[in-house]
Amino acid sequence: MKTDTVFKRAFNRTLDLMVRSEIEDPLPSENALRRRLGVSRTTIRKVLGELDQRGVIVATTRSQVEDRQVLPNDYFPDVETMPRNLHIERQLMEWMLRGDTKPGTLINELELARQFGVATSGIREFLIRFSRFGLLEKRPNSGWIFEGFTKEFALDLFEIRVMFELRSARLFAKQSDHSPLWEKLETLKRAHLDLLGEIDHRFHDFSSLDNRFHRLVNEASPNRFIDDFYDIITFIFHYHYQWNKRDEKQRNHAALVEHLAYIDALLSHDLSRVEVAAGAHLSSARETLLESLLAPS
Amino acid sequence: MKTDTVFKRAFNRTLDLMVRSEIEDPLPSENALRRRLGVSRTTIRKVLGELDQRGVIVATTRSQVEDRQVLPNDYFPDVETMPRNLHIERQLMEWMLRGDTKPGTLINELELARQFGVATSGIREFLIRFSRFGLLEKRPNSGWIFEGFTKEFALDLFEIRVMFELRSARLFAKQSDHSPLWEKLETLKRAHLDLLGEIDHRFHDFSSLDNRFHRLVNEASPNRFIDDFYDIITFIFHYHYQWNKRDEKQRNHAALVEHLAYIDALLSHDLSRVEVAAGAHLSSARETLLESLLAPS
DNA sequence: AAGTTGTTTTTTATGGATAAAAATTCACCA
DNA sequence: TGGTGAATTTTTATCCATAAAAAACAACTT
Structure with a gap:
């Protein structure tokens, strides 16, 4: 029931x-x-x-x-x-990202259902929903294959992310001066500066700021596929960094500084500055992810 | 059972x-x-x-x-x-794309299940699976909203398609001369020429050729997210044009010619030629889709 | 010992039942 | 007459049962 x-x-x-x-x-x-x-x-x-x-x-x-x-x-x-489906999601994400689940592992709905104490249908629904992240593949009448949260996956992910982010940043910078988004960007800049001042004890708050910032960049010229893709990024990063706290303060501090440079570049309307700042930020985000994949905490 | x-x-x-x-x-x-x-x-x-x-x-x-x-x-x-899930897929796609289902329509799992003579679980699974195409949105504990196969959707879709295609085409053209993909491209070119010669009675065969060609372009530098996105395109176009045969021969003939120009550009290794040819082909594909959306057969 | 066929166990696909939650309908009143 | 409380109907979330299909196991043959 x-x-x-x-x-x-x-x-x-x-x-x-x-x-x-x-x-x-x-x-x-x-x-x-x-x-x-x-x-x-x-x-x-x-x-x-x-x-x-x-x-x-x-x-x-x-x-x-x-x-x-x-x-x-x-x-x-x-x-x-906690809704049942969130419960299942948590457990499965933990099983996939945190545990020692190897690439190529076959997923057995029944076994997972027993292990997590839920019905198979819940597992199925999650797997179908999750398959859009590119980490699972289905074999009809048989089972699922877990592809592994690998370096290749991260590289594929970031290649797309860079394309989308540069596209959105360019369009953002080209907006009319009257756009209300400029105001929002200023607000966000202040929030960044505030956080920077208290980074020592508030560094956990960066993640939501990060999200707000990248969503704002996309707002200037919305595209549902880009939004969807950003959902994937948010989802994956949420879980990944939840279990991988190594150097968190340092990482967030660096990203905060990069964001500020990126924000200033946007405010300057200077396209080439924007591209450099966005590129720099994404490169370092990629490096961070790759590092944590290669040397899990 | x-x-x-x-x-x-x-x-x-x-x-x-x-x-x-x-x-x-x-x-x-x-x-x-x-x-x-x-x-x-x-x-x-x-x-x-x-x-x-x-x-x-x-x-x-x-x-x-x-x-x-x-x-x-x-x-x-x-x-x-015919597997049950394919059956459901067909019916739901028909209901969504062909019928007069308006944007904003609420989807009722139970009603559809009764209407199509299947259990709700099948409907649910399809909806979850299909939601990644950006045409549906879920409201937990309530229902689904059908966003409509609209002009905006087509524009969003093509914006991404252009980005991906140009990226892949560029990387394809930059491949080493020894890549086996050049050989495959030559083969495909011949297939195009063959079809062009018999376009009058074989124009239906274009669709599979189109697929092969665009997949080949992606093969030079695979990215799972691009592949996934191409799945969406294939899926949507498959159903859409299945019910929209207006000017099919003419459309396919034009596309065939564009493909040939595009192929030759790739073979020339000339990046700017590639960009022009790919861009031209995608623009005309977009126009075709938009036209058929505005004036359904 | 590898390849066959026969048998048993496990897993997936699908329908169906039911409690929770939402939506709708009804009656009433300021 | 629109807002409020109460009752009823509809729909979703979830588990469970079972046939089909797959997978694993066993026995046999050449």
Whole structure:
């Protein structure tokens, strides 16, 4: 049966809102709550029902929001709020990228399903979805082959990334001066400078900044295939660097500086400067990835 | 339950081999047959069992191959040899590309499953697989949105195609003179000339030639993401032009001529000629697609 | 000992069942 | 009359069962 992670997560989020007094005494309407949490009204009603049952609110009037203090114990444990497919994704990514899974390994849906404690259909869906990343290949009526997260893969990936990034950067630089994206770029530049100032203890924040920056560059001239490709990059890097923390601070510091040069080049509207700065940044990103592939932590 | 299309197709193919006397009196071993047909021995045994049952061969000795003439009636009908997933694919592609399905339409798995007479899991798998083509988007816990096979889609597609093709063509032209691919290109050129001579009645053959040519260009410097992207192109064009035959002969004739110019440019090793010829060919391919989108047959 | 055929086990493809979540419908009221 | 709460219907996510196909194993033959 379907998991009730949507309900449990919504429940926890509601408790949070109550604790932080973002939900005040006359409880908001179900529709308002629904919009706030991004779930259906059906789920909200289930949450309210549960809150009532536990005596956290009084249902009849609903004017008394906190009938009693919210206790840490009221929250559902985090595992129970994670959708099944995310759970499968995590485990499979770990199995593929982190473990010692060799290139050429055959994937057995049934065995993985047993190992991870889920039904085969979940595994199947992930494999189909994931096959677009170029790390898996299907043999009909037989199984799947894991191609391996290899140097060749990284090189293929970066060749495309460079093509796309240069194309987008050029188009970005050529934009009209009135484009609102220039403003956004300035904001991002400031965020970079802020982070640079506190790099010692905030270096983890780089990753989201990185993402925002590269997405912004693509925004000037959107192309769905480029966006899709950037999804692949984000996905792969997210998992890869999650388990590979070697030199993280140093890496991020260097990338931050490169970004700033790249941003300034864009702001200058000087195409050749842009190409040099973007190229330099991507080269060093590639080197970083290759290094970590050859000498895994 | 799983369909037995693999068995039925293997059975038909075996009958074919017998009729064409490619299987002679002392029947080949099960393993030899297995390799020949690309199925498992289990399936071959089932085929042989069925042939025996129907009296087409005599099992005890297996020396008498044609115990009786093969009758047209012995063949399983074609529909029964088509794998379920291909069946689903065909129907869904027709629904999306050919019918009057508007951009923004919500896709209902259950309804489609009923409409096509299959289980929802098949629909789901197709949708997940197909979502990488950029025509569908998923809303978790809700449904899918069909983005529409629109002009914007075609433009996005061709922008990438041009980038990839120029990149591959350049690298092809820069290959060493000893590369075996030059030989292949010459062969392909001859095939083009042959087809050009008989274009009046063989114009349908262009499509496979087109495929071979563009794949060959990519072979000089393979990149899995480019290959994957070319799969998308092939897939979309296959279905689109299958239902859009307007001016087919004329279109193919023009493309053939463009290919020849492109091939000659490659053979000349002259990079700027290559770029011009490739660019010209892709532009006209784009125009053709856009026209057919705006004025569907 | 390699290649065959016969048998058993494992795995994939596909339909179907069901709880959760979403969507829709209904009734009511300020 | 639009917004709110309640009830009902529809759809998705997920597991499970089973036939088909593949793979592994065993026994035999030349």
